[in-house]
Structures are given as C-alpha cells and as structure tokens.
Amino acid sequence: MDLKRHTVTLLTTKNGSKRIVPLSNTAVGTLQGMPRRMDGRVWTYTQDGLKSSWIKAVKRTAIDDLTFHDLRHEATSRLFEKGFNPMEVSSITGHKNMQMLKRYTHLKAEDLAKRMG
Incomplete structure (x- = not known):
C-alpha cells in the first residue's frame, strides 16, 4: 500500500497480472486507522x-x-x-x-x- 499516493498494489489478481488500484479518501482514512503488524500487513x-x-x-x-x-x-x-x-x-x-x-x-x-x- 502507498497511502500517500492513495494506491494499493495487487500482486496476484484473478487474471494473473499485477496491477495498481486507486483508493478513495475513505479507504485511505480507514487503512490509516488500522494497526499494522511487524511485517507491515494489515489483515491476518x-x-x-x-x-x-x-x-x-x-x-x-x-x-x-x-x-x-x-x-x-x-x-x-x-x-x-x-x-x-x-x-x-x-x-x-x-x-x-x-x-x-x-x-x-x-x-x-x-x-x-x-x-x-
């Protein structure tokens, strides 16, 4: 995730290719408020x-x-x-x-x- 750029990179997608997805302000705000693990992941x-x-x-x-x-x-x-x-x-x-x-x-x-x- 690059919250400064409002994007998330999906390494594995349904069609098999990596892509960068834009995030809304609401999504960025929600993600900023979530705790991070030591490895940087948000979800476990x-x-x-x-x-x-x-x-x-x-x-x-x-x-x-x-x-x-x-x-x-x-x-x-x-x-x-x-x-x-x-x-x-x-x-x-x-x-x-x-x-x-x-x-x-x-x-x-x-x-x-x-x-x-």
Whole structure:
C-alpha cells in the first residue's frame, strides 16, 4: 500500500497480472486507522477465515444467494453512476476488455432517464 499516493498494489489478481488500484479518501482514512503488524500487513485472516466471515454476514442480512463476487458487480455499476468513464472504471476494476466490463455493469434505466433529461 502507498497511502500517500492513495494506491494499493495487487500482486496476484484473478487474471494473473499485477496491477495498481486507486483508493478513495475513505479507504485511505480507514487503512490509516488500522494497526499494522511487524511485517507491515494489515489483515491476518486466511482465505477460509474470510469465507467463513462472509457466510455469517450473509446469514445475518438474510439476503438470499448473495456472493462475495456480487460486490464487484455492484461497485462497477456505482462507479459508472458516479460519472466515471469506461476507461477509468476498467482501470479501477481491472477489467481488460469492454465486453467483460459490460457484463459487470448493471445500470438502472431510471437513472439513465434522469441523465437524458
């Protein structure tokens, strides 16, 4: 993480390539307030631990069929709603082509109608 530059480097991603992801002011503020381990890591959980916590959280919300991956779809759509262009969104989300970016984007017709005037 480079909190001064508001970025985090992901060494291993779904598509196998390293990439640098921008962080919002809120994300940077949250990360700055978290304790660090001696090795510099922020989180100490395992993949199984994260999965277990996710399952518990979903049960508490009573949202049927919500997957962790659904958060990526939601975030992608919200970035477009905030006015980011496709190149900016793909840079943030890591989508390598427009077809995949389109698959992850779920815009609301009523929001598009408002923008059209």
